[in-house]
Amino acid sequence: MGGTAGAVWGRAEQQDFRSRVRGTLLGVAVGDALGSPVDPLALDAIREAHGPEGLADLAAAHGRRGAVTHLTQLTLFSVDGLIRAQVRRDTGAWHPPTDLHRAYRRWVATQRDWGPDLRRKDDGWLAHEEWLYVRRGAPRALLLGLGDETMGTPEAPKNPGERGPEAAARSAPFGLLVGWEPQLVAQLAVECAAQTHGHPTGYLAAGAYAVIVHGLARGESLDAAVQRALALLVARPGHEPVTDALQHALGAVRQGLPSPARVTGLIGAGTAEGLVAAAVYCALVGEDVRHGLRLAVNHDGASAAAGALTGGLLGALHGETALPxxxxxxxxxxxxxxxxxxDFAMEMTQGPALHGPAGSSPGWLTRYPRA
Structure with missing residues (x-):
């Protein structure tokens, strides 16, 4: 499945890619952090707490300003799993969904253990980051889906009725595999989403979101990236709710000035397709990153998920320097x-020099063990 970017990267291309990778991951995190304080609130309650314009700046949640949730935590472990998959490819073991499942199992340990076990060298460096060892609202579907060694697949998914946005919200990193074909990006995102979100709406929304990020990371416009995702979805059984939601998002852009009511309408019941559609809408109509993210968190729906999904799109589209x-x-x-x-940008552009047949960097293999 898939491959690394095979072309020789020039300096300008490397810098642009690094900016988009940073922008995507920081965008997910800052959107998550912006939405987290108001995540359980309806719009009226948000305005009562933060004024008639709603939440306009970071606010306190989980004991501090700028705190992230499980959505950012899992996005980081998605990146870790993708790097580990590339490193393990040298051994002939090439099955990225398995490496992602192992990464997500390392995340589960952060929700269960008091702190990192530094004796477990095969965990790599990310699992040794103490600040990740906190519970930040992870729903039961995540903990159940990743609670044992059995890996869900689209043919035998975990939580087959689960349609929430969490799998989509951890899927931005798949879109950063710019050397892969879009259909392979979609397939990997779908397979990894099925590990926790087994309803077709849950995993197809994740695949669509990854393809949209992929188009942006390769320099496409947001509209073109959404059209590509729609074209790929048509061949997938059960695609209609996701396709309809994305088409409604594109149509809403032409219906006048953006409003919280329009975002709430797109989110609907709060399932994955509605949150992805709302994120597309906010990214399309936002005058800048700050405006798009504020629009994404001020409504009656899941503010943290909408913020994280919107932030990932805006970061991939504009790069790191556009973020506030x-x-x-x-x-x-x-x-x-x-x-x-x-590290992700380096792995994708210089991987063979770090752990290829011609030689390897011991430091890199300590950070991202092959085991």
Whole structure:
């Protein structure tokens, strides 16, 4: 399944890719952090707490400003799993969904254990980051789906009735596999989503979101990236709810000034397809990143998921420098996000030099063990 980017990367291409990787991961995290304080609130309650315009800046949640939730945690472990898959490919063991499942199982340990076990060298560096060992609202579907060694697949998914947005919200990193064909990006996102979200709506929304991020990371417009996702979805059984939601998002752009009511209408029952559609809408109509993210969190729906999904799109579209510096300055775990983003960019552009047949870097294999 898939491959690495095979072309020789020039300096300008490497810098652009690194900016988009950083932008995507930071965008997910800052959107998550913006929405987290108001996640359980209806719009009236948000306005009562934060004024008639709603939430306009980072607010306190989980004991601090800029705190992230399980959505960011799992996105980081998606990146870790993708890097580990590339490293393990040298051994002839090439099945990325398995490596992602192992990464998500390492995340489950952060929800169960008091802190990292530094004796477990095969866990790699991300699982040794102490700040990740906190519970931040992970729903039961995630903990159950990843609670044992059995890996869900589209043919035999975990939680077959689960349609929530969590799998989609951890899927932005799949879109950063810019050397892969879009249909392979979609397939990997679908297979990994089925590990926790077994309803076709849940895993197809994840696949669509990954393909949209993929188009943006390759320099396409957001509209073109959505059209590509729609074209790929048509061949998938059960695609209609996701296809309809994305088409409604595109249509809503032409229906006048953006409003919380329009975002709430797109979100609907709060299932994955509605949250992805709302994120597309907010990214399309936002005057800038700040406006798009504020629109994404001020409504009656799941603010953290909508913020994370919108942030991933805007970060992939515009790159790191478009994100609000004041928000990034207060973002929980920002050094870890940046370090992981740079490692991902390095792996995708220079992987053979780090662990190829001609030689390997012991430091890299300590960070991302083959075991």
């Amino acid at each position: 510096p004041a928000w990034l300055a207060e973002l929980e775990g920002r050094p870890t996000v940046l370090e992981l983003a740079d």
